Amino acid sequence: DAGVTQSPTHLIKTRGQQVTLRCSPKSGHDTVSWYQQALGQGPQFIFQYYEEEERQRGNFPDRFSGHQFPNYSSELNVNALLLGDSALYLCASSGGDGYTFGSGTRLTVV
Amino acid sequence: GENVEQHPSTLSVQEGDSAVIKCTYSDSASNYFPWYKQELGKGPQLIIDIRSNVGEKKDQRIAVTLNKTAKHFSLHITETQPEDSAVYFCAASKRSGGYQKVTFGTGTKLQVIP
Numbered sequence: 001d002a003g004v005t006q007s008p009t010h011l012i013k014t015r016g017q018q019v020t021l022r023c024s025p026k027s028g029h030d031t032v033s034w035y036q037q038a039l040g041q042g043p044q045f046i047f048q049y050y051e052e053e054e055r056q057r058g059n060f061p062d063r064f065s066g067h068q069f070p071n072y073s074s075e076l077n078v079n080a081l082l083l084g085d086s087a088l089y090l091c092a093s094s095g096g097d098g099y100t101f102g103s104g105t106r107l108t109v110v
Numbered sequence: 111g112e113n114v115e116q117h118p119s120t121l122s123v124q125e126g127d128s129a130v131i132k133c134t135y136s137d138s139a140s141n142y143f144p145w146y147k148q149e150l151g152k153g154p155q156l157i158i159d160i161r162s163n164v165g166e167k168k169d170q171r172i173a174v175t176l177n178k179t180a181k182h183f184s185l186h187i188t189e190t191q192p193e194d195s196a197v198y199f200c201a202a203s204k205r206s207g208g209y210q211k212v213t214f215g216t217g218t219k220l221q222v223i224p
Contacts, residue, residue: 031209040217042116042199042214042215042216043199044212044214045212048209050209055209056206056209090153092153097157098144099156101155102153103175
């Protein structure tokens with residue numbers, strides 16, 4: 001049984017560019033949440049998708065947007081990248097109370 | 111909103127000793143408290159959780175305690191082994207508007223010295 005799959009694993013982008021990160025949830029899970037984890041910090045909630053709609057959002061600017069597809073997979077888009085966007089981006093899926101995390105995408109903005 | 115504080119930020123123990131990590135939360139509506147272990151280059155992995163109607167839960171060498179009145183919960187690892195070395199995160203969660211809100215602590219880097 002595949003867990004949460006994220007792609008790509010690593011990414012280097014230039015300041016001002018746009019990036020798309022992808023997530024496939026664990027089988028049986030219908031809710032996808034995205035987190036940003038800066039080095040040495042705990043995960044910070046970006047937003048959560050359920051039934052293809054964003055249903056809650058953390059304190060992140062509109063440059064961060066997302067999408068959920070009918071098969072429950074999800075994308076995180078970040079526009080106008082800043083150096084401070086460099087972080088590990090984690091996707092977590094859930095079907096109840098517990099979360100299952102992917103291994104993350106390490107984004108470096110130069 | 112919910113605020114979760116976690117202490118200590120780093121913890122070094124000798125192999126075989128016990129390790130304790132403590133968290134406090136602010137929102138009395140939180141009713142689910144998971145603990146995650148994050149190894150280098152990996153995402154957080156759920157290791158144990160506890161619900162607000164339970165005071166203690168054990169799973170082999172790992173135990174979690176919850177004091178709802180004081181709004182704090184703790185992770186206890188006994189007979190630590192080098193493979194326990196990782197960053198541990200506590201979290202507090204509640205249902206709000208039909209969906210789950212999860213707030214993480216800032217993490218504890220545990221080093222088990224052989």
